[in-house]
Amino acid sequence: MQLSRDDLKRAYTAMFTIRAFEERVEKEFADGTIPGFAHVYLGQEASGVGVCFDLTDDDWIGSTHRGHGHCIAKGCEIEGMFLEIMGREGGICGGKGGSMHIADMDKGMLGANAIVGGSPPLAVGAALTQKLRGTDRVAVAFSGDGASNQGTTLEAMNMAVILKVPMIFVFENNGYGEFTASDYSVGAASLADRAAAFGMPAQTVDGADFFAVHAAMRDALEHARSGRGPYTLETRCSRFLGHFVGDPQKYRGPEELAEARANDPISRFRDRVGEAALLDMAELDEIESAVRARVDAAAAAAREAPMPSLATLETDVYVKY
Numbered sequence: 001m002q003l004s005r006d007d008l009k010r011a012y013t014a015m016f017t018i019r020a021f022e023e024r025v026e027k028e029f030a031d032g033t034i035p036g037f038a039h040v041y042l043g044q045e046a047s048g049v050g051v052c053f054d055l056t057d058d059d060w061i062g063s064t065h066r067g068h069g070h071c072i073a074k075g076c077e078i079e080g081m082f083l084e085i086m087g088r089e090g091g092i093c094g095g096k097g098g099s100m101h102i103a104d105m106d107k108g109m110l111g112a113n114a115i116v117g118g119s120p121p122l123a124v125g126a127a128l129t130q131k132l133r134g135t136d137r138v139a140v141a142f143s144g145d146g147a148s149n150q151g152t153t154l155e156a157m158n159m160a161v162i163l164k165v166p167m168i169f170v171f172e173n174n175g176y177g178e179f180t181a182s183d184y185s186v187g188a189a190s191l192a193d194r195a196a197a198f199g200m201p202a203q204t205v206d207g208a209d210f211f212a213v214h215a216a217m218r219d220a221l222e223h224a225r226s227g228r229g230p231y232t233l234e235t236r237c238s239r240f241l242g243h244f245v246g247d248p249q250k251y252r253g254p255e256e257l258a259e260a261r262a263n264d265p266i267s268r269f270r271d272r273v274g275e276a277a278l279l280d281m282a283e284l285d286e287i288e289s290a291v292r293a294r295v296d297a298a299a300a301a302a303r304e305a306p307m308p309s310l311a312t313l314e315t316d317v318y319v320k321y
């Protein structure tokens with residue numbers, strides 16, 4: 001199915017919102033307004049947006065420690081995200097979760113996850129719920145190349161196949177788990193090949209190309225929504241920065257860093273729609289200005305917002321069933 005002009009604008013808005021948001025997170029972290037660690041999604045925008053583009057609020061995603069981009073792609077509001085990341089009242093999780101624990105049930109966002117390999121089992125559970133309830137909704141687990149080696153992930157893949165649940169495993173292979181290259185840590189030739197060995201269809205796609213990710217995700221969704229069980233996508237991405245904001249990246253040479261930056265999903269999207277005369281560059285520039293203004297306002301408001309009050313210290317700590 002052809003993407004309409006409105007679809008293309010929606011995709012660019014989401015991708016550029018991630019870009020501008022994460023650049024602001026980098027700056028805020030340097031200013032000391034963000035406690036803990038921040039792992040940004042710069043360079044991987046097309047993967048999250050391509051995967052989430054045709055999902056609804058009733059489809060679920062499980063995310064990772066690098067989860068801001070997944071949240072934005074799934075429709076979380078950046079105002080509540082800045083408040084959350086800065087630990088302020090009014091944040092999506094009341095300012096108590098922070099960068100690595102943003103969950104937004106209204107948007108089908110099961111949560112960023114500090115446990116590497118934590119999302120696949122959660123998402124299998126969410127997918128099993130859909131199967132038992134007889135809906136046509138799906139669950140997606142985002143994981144990295146590092147998480148692909150975790151026992152939790154491998155068990156979840158097997159379980160998804162035997163239970164035949166509507167589930168999509170998305171492995172964002174950015175070439176590194178912390179400071180270790182996936183060339184070293186992943187024994188299989190590709191993560192898609194490994195997934196196929198579990199008994200599900202799998203594709204490897206260029207994760208910097210929104211159109212490639214979106215097309216592959218349509219195949220995955222058609223498969224999962226029609227009751228044929230799980231599917232895997234491996235999106236090959238470039239991580240622009242280090243593992244966390246401030247990582248000096250001594251393990252990557254200047255050429256490699258330049259190459260990563262050159263494989264920019266934002267400029268590739270612009271080139272593609274420009275060459276095909278699908279949108280004017282002026283329209284994309286307008287989107288960028290509006291997004292930057294929104295990001296500036298949201299970050300400034302979060303900086304001024306109060307911390308959660310002491311009276312709420314013990315609320316929302318445990319779920320009551």
Ligand SMILES: Cc1ncc(C[n+]2csc(CCOP(=O)(O)OP(=O)(O)O)c2C)c(N)n1
Nearest residue numbers: 066114115116144145146147174176177178
């Ligand atoms: C169970 C567990 N082991 C180790 C860690 C420490 N850790 C945090 S991120 C990370 C690397 C993850 O790499 P990858 O899955 O490729 O994701 P990326 O950072 O590249 O997005 C590790 C080992 C953790 N958070 N949880």
Ligand SMILES: [Mg+2]
Nearest residue numbers: 144145176177
């Ligand atoms: Mg990685």
